[in-house]
Amino acid sequence: MLTDVQLAHFQTFGFVVLRQLFTPKELEIIKREFIDELERVYHHAPFDGTKRYYAVMLGSTTPFFASLLEDPRFCGVAEQLYGEDTIGIATDANRYVGNTGWHPDTGSYEQFGVKFAFYLQPVGPDRGALRVIPGSCKQPYFGELREQMKTMNLAITDVPGHVCVSEPGDVVAFDLRTWHASYGGSNDRWMCTCVYYNNPKTPEQEEVTRRQAVANKNVTAHFGRPGDTWLPSEWIANPKKSPKRQRWLDRMRELEFFDA
Numbered sequence: 657m658l659t660d661v662q663l664a665h666f667q668t669f670g671f672v673v674l675r676q677l678f679t680p681k682e683l684e685i686i687k688r689e690f691i692d693e694l695e696r697v698y699h700h701a702p703f704d705g706t707k708r709y710y711a712v713m714l715g716s717t718t719p720f721f722a723s724l725l726e727d728p729r730f731c732g733v734a735e736q737l738y739g740e741d742t743i744g745i746a747t748d749a750n751r752y753v754g755n756t757g758w759h760p761d762t763g764s765y766e767q768f769g770v771k772f773a774f775y776l777q778p779v780g781p782d783r784g785a786l787r788v789i790p791g792s793c794k795q796p797y798f799g800e801l802r803e804q805m806k807t808m809n810l811a812i813t814d815v816p817g818h819v820c821v822s823e824p825g826d827v828v829a830f831d832l833r834t835w836h837a838s839y840g841g842s843n844d845r846w847m848c849t850c851v852y853y854n855n856p857k858t859p860e861q862e863e864v865t866r867r868q869a870v871a872n873k874n875v876t877a878h879f880g881r882p883g884d885t886w887l888p889s890e891w892i893a894n895p896k897k898s899p900k901r902q903r904w905l906d907r908m909r910e911l912e913f914f915d916a
């Protein structure tokens with residue numbers, strides 16, 4: 657759970673850095689699963705540092721990663737931020753290449769939630785650390801940035817922001833609406849996330865969440881694996897009958913996150 661100060665930080669600025677959430681032993685397991693799974697799913701095209709690789713880590717080949725979405729260190733905080741009915745969406749692993757331009761992780765102010773991002777290498781201001789624009793998850797700032805960022809076309813480092821310097825073990829939690837970017841990272845930056853969505857309550861929220869579901873289902877194709885499904889069927893089967901996961905799955909099914 658977040659302390660009162662961490663919660664106030666998140667609610668005020670749209671992000672908070674949680675230091676050393678993982679133990680060194682957990683980090684070893686994370687690195688092992690990260691390497692093995694990305695090698696497995698991209699066996700047809702070994703990484704060459706020219707394009708980002710991405711894999712959902714919810715299957716039986718990555719048991720530690722798969723446990724994270726239901727780990728109270730993450731889902732407890734997500735529920736604290738967006739309510740008990742918050743939906744766990746995915747855990748993933750990425751090999752990033754180069755800079756990432758400024759963007760929020762949602763197409764609409766009404767589709768929101770939290771992303772927990774953790775880098776497996778030290779990252780700093782000129783070495784690929786996540787940059788955020790504090791307070792950009794709130795209106796009218798969120799909408800103004802949407803209007804202005806394209807027109808201004810500023811260099812990544814010319815946009816006023818906060819650099820979330822981090823070491824392996826640290827986790828940056830940010831609202832999906834918070835504008836973020838990175839600069840100066842290597843062409844093989846290891847980054848992982850756990851993502852939770854607000855359970856949509858209004859017709860507008862439902863509509864934009866359904867749209868987000870369509871985009872999510874296409875993500876594996878976007879990252880060079882057109883035949884692979886986004887979420888593994890074994891996670892959807894919920895073999896241990898986790899009530900929390902079942903609640904997520906039921907709502908995700910209603911919102912058409914799964915193909916028929």
Ligand SMILES: O=C(O)CCC(=O)C(=O)O
Pocket residue numbers: 752755756761773784785786836837838841847849
């Ligand atoms: O680490 C990066 O380069 C950017 C990460 C990012 O944009 C994201 O996780 O949404």
